[in-house]
Amino acid sequence: MPSITRRRALYGAVALVTSFAGCSGETSSGSSYPPEDVDNVAIDPESYSLRNPRSEPTVWSGERPTPGEDGTNHYWNHVFVTGPDDAANVSFADVPGADEARNFLDATDYDTTTVYVEQSAVQECFAPELCYVEWSETEIETSYTRRYRDVDVACETDVEDVVATLVRIPAVIDPSDINGYGSSHGSRTCARRNERIRQRRNASDGGAHP
């Protein structure tokens, strides 16, 4: 079971995700990197990214979120999709790729899979690339690297987009038990970030089968 301290740290991390997005170098929030427990880790999980050039909710379930009274945006709200009924409840902002995102939800096998949607602000010239997702009964954590978008994509370094990432977690998760979220962002390639998890996984396999 995760400790209370770690859980609190993960809570705290949620709001930090946006400020970390797009930084260079290695930043991580809320938990150890790479994760110590390698059982519930999916490396390079199936995912779909939806980019919104406006600072607004991009994926939501039920009513469209409205900005808080203090003017804060809630586009980073997490969304879980556990079955076709949930999927029917999900809406997307009117942006290119929304139809494909809908297809991604519809093509998911919810008997074995949960879709987790995470949204954050990302510099316009960069794209987040999901390296792995880690989960327990109570927590979800993702790890991203960032890559330059293609050279012919017109963008500027002082502009941010919202990027929603739809992640297929290969497990059935009860969202009501999830109370901690975390996310880390780095600039090394996913291959390098994931290599350490693979090594740890091999090491623990070796321990089980001497």
Next chain:
Amino acid sequence: MTGRLTRRSALALLGASALAGCSATTPLGGENETELDGAAIRAAVAGASPSIPERLPVGIGADHLAATRERARSLIDTVPADLGPEQVPNGAIRERIGRKREHAVDSFDRATEGATPFEQLEAFADARAEARFAAGAWRAIDEGLTREDLTDEADAVRADRRAFRERWQYVGGDPVAAVRVHAAIERRADPGRTDMAFGEPRRYRLGNPLGVGELAEEVERARVAVDDAAHCYDRLIQSADEPTDLRTRFVDARTALRDAFEAEREALPSVDPEQPWRVEGVDVEDTPAEAALEELYEPIDPRHDDGWAETTPARSLLWAHGSFVGLGAFESLRERVADGETFALESADDVVALRTDAIDAVRTAAGESSVPVLTRTMLTDVAGRIGHTDDRLSKVDDDVTAARIRREVSTYLVAAARARSTPAASERVAGALRPE
């Protein structure tokens, strides 16, 4: 040692924010809240300090220098200075190319102003590498250059490096001058220092033009390194009346110096490696003396001792020189502390006095050494650190506290101690190289 937040690195992290009005509280010990006259410190560090330009005891040919300068210039000129969204729509890639070009121009200007041909050579090498990154990335965008297109050039560099290493021998006339030149060659001819990594880009994904720039920079750095190494070697041979093979002499000298150094280190009064500043009966906590003793102990700490390298005998002799400089500096400063001196900062005058003493020590050592080749090499570094400290202290607040700048000020103490111990260390090394 890896993975542990050392006291030094913690202090360095604190130092990064400590000078510009951040909280004065450090978690690493007590505080000296004595306020100093920041304006007086800023005025003092604006005064002249000695610059000891780096030089080799052989000349650099005017033709060679002109060729590397021309190469740097033409690489810079390959990249438009005003790249815009029409040429490179992605602003992050455009800015990265532009910044590399700016760095190259800065290095080129630094080279042009270099006080010695050797300093110029080094700055042109930087300019070429930086410009080549920008040029490679821009050609990838403009002409479709790929990483694979650089393969032949990299092969040619490797072949030239192999050929040079085959003809390179540890020859020379005067062995001290030869050590200095061969050390410069060792740095440039080492394949491990100028690796050209084909395969997956280090920092960028395949298809990113910056990945082409990255590799082009590595190829250029390797090219300039092997060309400069070969040039320095040829000049060394030309400069000697009767070049003789000095390798055995280098290795024997290194062995003798190492034995002598270890004996002298063992003769030091007992030093706790975790707290090398601790001196019986003297409270140095929070003073520049504490920080200076810690810094001076590091190169002579047996736990960090990795200075013996069969493959680079010339550089290992420079390392030996640095070890003796460090040992002498540590001993002399420790003696002064044992006599009760802590160099505590009571006023801006104390800062100015330590700075003046460091500058005097550098000037004196530069003027009186009987082995100028080795002494100058060390003093280049010492003088550079004084200049760096001046830069940092030029930004202090009006009401800066003694605690906040004690680490900067300790650099003056370190510089003075090292400068004073340099001539004797130079004679030790020269004596081992020129027995009888």
